[in-house]
Amino acid sequence: MQPPSNHSNDSTNETSRIRRSRFGRIIEAAGALVVGMNTQGQITLFNKRCEEVTGYSEKEVFGKTIFPLLIPEDERAGVLERFQRLLKGKLPTYSPQFHWITKTGEKRLMQWNNTFVTDEMGKVEEIFGIGIEITEWKKVQQALKESETQYQNLFDSVPVGLYRTTPEGQILEINPALVAMLGYEDKEELIKRNASEFYVDATARKRWKALIEHEEIVRGFEVQFRRRDGQTIWVELNARAIRNEKGEVHCYEGNLEDITKRKEAEIALLAAHHRSEFLLDLMAHDLNNINQGIMLALELIENDEQLPPHLRESVRDTLAQVERSADLIANVKRFQSLEIEPRLLGSRDLAPPFHAAVRAVERAFPNKQLFLTTNIEDGKYQISGDGFITELFFNLLHTSMKMDPNEFVKVEVQANTAKNGVFLEIQIMDQGPGVPNSEKKHIFSRYKENLEGERGSGVGLTLVQRIIQRYGGQIWVQDRVEGDYTQGANFVFLLPRGED
């Protein structure tokens, strides 16, 4: 093929002929760029893909020297040097990458493979470049590389231990934090070990494996590990199983956190809790035994017919104080139970626990009489609750009985289904001294109550609020007669309704 001297009709016809030929149709069908050049670097062939990528038509570029037209200046020397080598019949052993500049001045990266056509004497006549555009691929590759670098940096710098192990315990990957956590010099030393060796309890890894293979993901698995120096630490394992195409577990990958300090704190807290529970129990038991002795002794004195009236009054006051102390102990114990006992709520009839509370309150105030009016009847109202319902009513009724200075204490208890139908609204209305507005907000607060030393037996109303919160209800206090708190208090609370 002769190099075109200029852009002539003949050369255009030659191009059209090539395009129509069998070889030409393959060139056009190929997704690759195909460019032909003579020995001067003048373009002799510029396929459709070349036109699409550069924005030039073959007509525009035909016969023009490729280097100043398409090769960026900074890469031109290198490309020319390779071109010279090709002219000498030396094919490169690699696929060079360099940019082309499009008609609009945009740089596009190409990867090239070259070949040449020689004459009968073996002299190179024409050079062909077959290229693919790799601009996007290169960007993706660069992004991938950056992402891998970022991942590796994160893997290496994150303060929790990261790992990948096979089901057999071979360590595939481990980060520096885990190396340090287990007390090893470097990753290489640690990676030779088997993961099962770190478990203080050998059966723990078996349990963990069974769990992860069944659940796929295991979170918060707490176990003791043995460090290189023999010291044991508590760790929390979070991991997932990675499966191959056959669905078999290929490896486990996850993280591991040293929770030794937390665990030690938990153990210490538990021990302290048990100790306080024991002491509370002991104190409650012994104090109530003492209270029993004092109470009976005071009752003996009270029963003495020859006791002067003013002393009888003092004895009764002291008896009330002993009962108050017993109530306080009982409430502290109930607080403890509220925290310990699981919340298992079920539908139950409101009447039995209510009446049990009424009986208990009547017994607690032998020198007072309760006049109760209520619409609570057996089987009439069902609520969702547990064994603390009696405590709830007991403490509220106890407060009303205690606060009312009269011997005859009138209390009205009304239950009604709340507007939304979800809750039962219960009102306990007394005719005691009432609750001033300034106290209404704080009356259920244990500390405020203690400071003021007014309603309740120390923690009684706080206990009431806790029980109602346990059931997902609400409590507040309002005036029995709106706007006049001195007419008595109305404790209103909502309890979730049970099934009728």
Add this chain to the structure above:
Amino acid sequence: MVSIFIVDDDENLHRVYRSFFTMKGIDVIASAFDGSEAVKIFGKLNPRPDILLMDYRMPIKDGVSTTKEIRQMDPASKIIFLSADETARDQALKAGAISFLIKPVRFAHLLETISEVLVNQ
């Protein structure tokens, strides 16, 4: 006359119980300060007491074990459990106690319970 057997490790309580019961015409026919002593004394008592007043926490043998043994010896025995430990209620009733009262209890309430137990027998 109603007879009663007091089982409690608190000496002071024994004294006040006795004073009260005597005042109310109830005969305290025996006293024990631990469960083991209670079982021994109960075995020898003839006639049996109408009521046993049983504490829970006592040295050597607690009230629940004592109740079980006494009930085995005499299934008709009427044991009123009296404890400062509310958590013992279920165990006490399961062991055979007929009633469970929480300390401190007013004497009037104690008498009321004794009457109910005797009326129901």
